[in-house]
Amino acid sequence: MNLRLSRAIVCVTLAFIIPAFVHAQQPSKTEAAVPVTLFQNVRVFDGRNATLSAPTNVLVRGNKIEKISTAPIPTDRRADTVLIDGGGRTLIPGLIDAHWHAMLIRPNPTQAITGDAGYNNIAAGVEATDTLMRGFTTVRDVGGPVFGLKSAIDAEIIAGPRIFPSGAVITVTGGHGDFRQLSELPRVTGGPLSRMEQLGGSMLADSPDEVRLRVREQLMQGASQIKLTAGGGVSSPFSPIDVSTFTEAELRAAVEATENWGTYVTVHAFTSAAIQRSIAAGVKCIEHGFLMDEATAKLIAEKGVWLSLQPLPEELRQGFPVGSVQRAKADEVWPGIARTYELAKKYKIKTAWGTDVLFSQALALQQGAILASLVRWYSPAEALIMATGTNAELLAMSGLRNPYPGKLGVVEEGALADLLLVDGDPIVNIRLIADPTKNFLVIMKDGKIYKNLLSH
Numbered sequence: 001m002n003l004r005l006s007r008a009i010v011c012v013t014l015a016f017i018i019p020a021f022v023h024a025q026q027p028s029k030t031e032a033a034v035p036v037t038l039f040q041n042v043r044v045f046d047g048r049n050a051t052l053s054a055p056t057n058v059l060v061r062g063n064k065i066e067k068i069s070t071a072p073i074p075t076d077r078r079a080d081t082v083l084i085d086g087g088g089r090t091l092i093p094g095l096i097d098a099h100w101h102a103m104l105i106r107p108n109p110t111q112a113i114t115g116d117a118g119y120n121n122i123a124a125g126v127e128a129t130d131t132l133m134r135g136f137t138t139v140r141d142v143g144g145p146v147f148g149l150k151s152a153i154d155a156e157i158i159a160g161p162r163i164f165p166s167g168a169v170i171t172v173t174g175g176h177g178d179f180r181q182l183s184e185l186p187r188v189t190g191g192p193l194s195r196m197e198q199l200g201g202s203m204l205a206d207s208p209d210e211v212r213l214r215v216r217e218q219l220m221q222g223a224s225q226i227k228l229t230a231g232g233g234v235s236s237p238f239s240p241i242d243v244s245t246f247t248e249a250e251l252r253a254a255v256e257a258t259e260n261w262g263t264y265v266t267v268h269a270f271t272s273a274a275i276q277r278s279i280a281a282g283v284k285c286i287e288h289g290f291l292m293d294e295a296t297a298k299l300i301a302e303k304g305v306w307l308s309l310q311p312l313p314e315e316l317r318q319g320f321p322v323g324s325v326q327r328a329k330a331d332e333v334w335p336g337i338a339r340t341y342e343l344a345k346k347y348k349i350k351t352a353w354g355t356d357v358l359f360s361q362a363l364a365l366q367q368g369a370i371l372a373s374l375v376r377w378y379s380p381a382e383a384l385i386m387a388t389g390t391n392a393e394l395l396a397m398s399g400l401r402n403p404y405p406g407k408l409g410v411v412e413e414g415a416l417a418d419l420l421l422v423d424g425d426p427i428v429n430i431r432l433i434a435d436p437t438k439n440f441l442v443i444m445k446d447g448k449i450y451k452n453l454l455s456h
């Protein structure tokens with residue numbers, strides 16, 4: 001047999017053997033019956049409309065909503081069918097936080113970068129369970145070494161939300177996300193990686209080629225979207241807020257590599273210059289945008305680009321020590337938050353909602369309260385639609401890279417069963433979502449009940 005032929009046979013054989021081997025490694029499906037839950041007498045907020053339904057019944061089979069009807073829904077009355085008498089309470093879609101960093105809530109910045117990775121993952125797992133128990137059934141993770149945590153949640157090793165991972169943030173030397181010390185300079189292209197890169201928290205890229213490499217590495221690990229920092233940031237010590245970082249050619253390299261995988265690039269950007277350059281390069285979503293001018297808001301609207309905004313709480317600004325570089329930058333950015341929300345409304349920009357909580361378990365506990373704080377600009381129903389149906393539209397931009405195919409953020413037949421039963425009407429009183437321990441009586445993700453204070 002000639003060498004080329006034998007090599008071809010090996011390749012073909014491996015192509016069959018490897019998938020079979022991988023398949024055999026997975027736990028076999030148990031024969032247990034598909035779980036069934038029937039919510040009776042609930043009023044549905046469907047994630048799209050500002051009104052509640054008439055009293056209705058919702059049947060969940062497996063991980064999907066099978067039937068919604070005002071007429072009684074018969075069940076097979078299997079012993080393990082869960083019947084929940086809603087008593088006229090409100091059933092809403094699980095909440096979605098579009099700007100979250102699951103790995104960066106519990107540790108402080110030093111611990112995140114120099115601490116033990118195993119410790120940080122365990123802390124992030126516990127935080128993920130808390131996140132789910134606050135009613136957040138999905139998060140879009142816009143930076144951090146989150147792939148392991150996501151896999152552990154999906155495998156039900158630990159309870160947590162669905163995670164749409166970006167993996168490492170991609171940044172330039174001196175950009176937002178470059179957390180190195182000056183003593184670590186200079187870097188040699190192709191030289192050893194810094195600690196934050198070894199962890200997969202952020203990756204440096206200073207040319208179109210390097211950008212492509214780093215983007216493709218995140219996609220290979222399962223990134224559902226790619227995150228770059230197109231301008232300066234508050235928490236990075238060496239990244240002035242006014243600067244634009246990546247060149248247009250570098251941004252375009254990221255967009256091209258990402259779109260080849262059927263998904264999109266989102267960028268961290270505050271200023272008009274950084275936003276406009278990103279849009280010119282084909283970026284589909286802007287995070288923050290708090291220093292943009294009116295012309296840029298108009299451009300975002302015209303191009304149909306998403307704006308992912310966060311009503312950043314005052315406590316976050318005050319968390320930066322007085323006199324620090326970070327505090328000075330925060331003082332510059334914070335006044336732009338209200339103005340940007342007003343621009344988003346004025347130009348009817350496609351607006352996603354997120355929190356961007358960093359390095360604070362105490363602030364993470366405010367996740368629902370931060371959503372409720374949107375009533376500074378929106379009605380309670382508009383705020384809830386943004387955190388459910390609208391955020392889900394942004395998630396759907398991941399296309400075939402969506403790790404959870406199916407409809408999220410809505411209560412409708414055929415959608416994935418991520419549901420919360422609220423003790424009261426959050427459209428009348430949005431503050432209910434600020435106290436999930438008390439007011440979320442049932443929490444369901446993917447058809448599985450994680451909390452149920454009602455049924456017997």
Ligand SMILES: [Zn+2]
Pocket residue numbers: 099101142143356
């Ligand atoms: Zn962020």
